[in-house]
Amino acid sequence: MNNSIKQWPEQERPRERLLQQGAASLSDAELLAIFLRSGSRQHSAVELARLLIQHFGGLNPVFDASLDDLSQFHGIGATKYSQLMAVKELGRRYLKHHIAHKADLSRSDLVQDYLRYELLGESREVFAVLCLDSQLRNLSFKKLFFGSVNYCDISINQLLRHAIQQQSTYLVIAHNHPLGMAQPSEQDLQLTRKIASACELVEIRLMDHVIIATEQTFSFAEHNLIKPLLLDAG
Structure with missing residues (x-):
């Protein structure tokens, strides 16, 4: 044959x-x-x-x-x-180009696709931040913290310093679950609430927290765990 x-x-x-x-x-x-x-x-x-x-x-x-x-x-x-x-x-560069040049990044699917390309191949937990300006345009993307296969220690102060240095108006934070499902743990929920509260103190808005796993992506915003974005902001 x-x-x-x-x-x-x-x-x-x-x-x-x-x-x-x-x-x-x-x-x-x-x-x-x-x-x-x-x-x-x-x-x-x-x-x-x-x-x-x-x-x-x-x-x-x-x-x-x-x-x-x-x-x-x-x-x-x-x-x-x-x-x-x-x-x-x-594929990663194609999405990165869209993230870098698209005027409006309120589209959650575009942001999630880009974050998947950046984080999916990591063998340990990585915590990253995407900084956006008042018009929802990309300012920078950076992997800030690196941990083990199932844990990553985060400094909220360091995260805020980075966001302020980038002159951010909005943030999307993300981390991966190399060995697990794309479901938030209680620690993930608590950390997200703390980061959202800390961002408000410096007049920065947390748009979303995205968890990346092998076959799934979880968006806090899509599950109403973060206040919905006001599209007329800025």
Whole structure:
């Protein structure tokens, strides 16, 4: 049996379907197969992509896997690994460009996508801050605190000093859960309340706190755990 995608009917090939029906019509495996370009003697590119997604538990973990982990699959070597890392970095830069140049960052989905690219590959907890001006334009993004796999010590004073130095009007804070679900702990809830209160004292508004996990993202604002943003502010 020939496993080459070139032997498939044209309408079933991922690249041709993308051109005819759009990228949204393709599954995760089909999109990944386009970047893999070829499979192995045993599997087509789509089949290899499905195996990778099943083994690592999703598309994101595939892109976060090391060369050693991916090389366990026949047909994956340094060249394909480089292609995947290039795609991942292009996606991060695409979102970073939008964050840097988009006038209005009140769109939660855009901010969350960017934060996922920045924090998802971290193997330990990282606490980061996105500073915005009065028009909700990006001023800076910085990873401020680094911890262990399940804990990160935060200095609210240091966070506020950084925000004031950036002349921030609004803040989005974020941290990752490398080994857990994107659900806030009681400590996360308490810390968020403390940060929100401290920000008010220096006339800075906490817009959101986002938790990033492997397959999920949790927004405090979307769950009404932070006061909703007044879009006519500034």
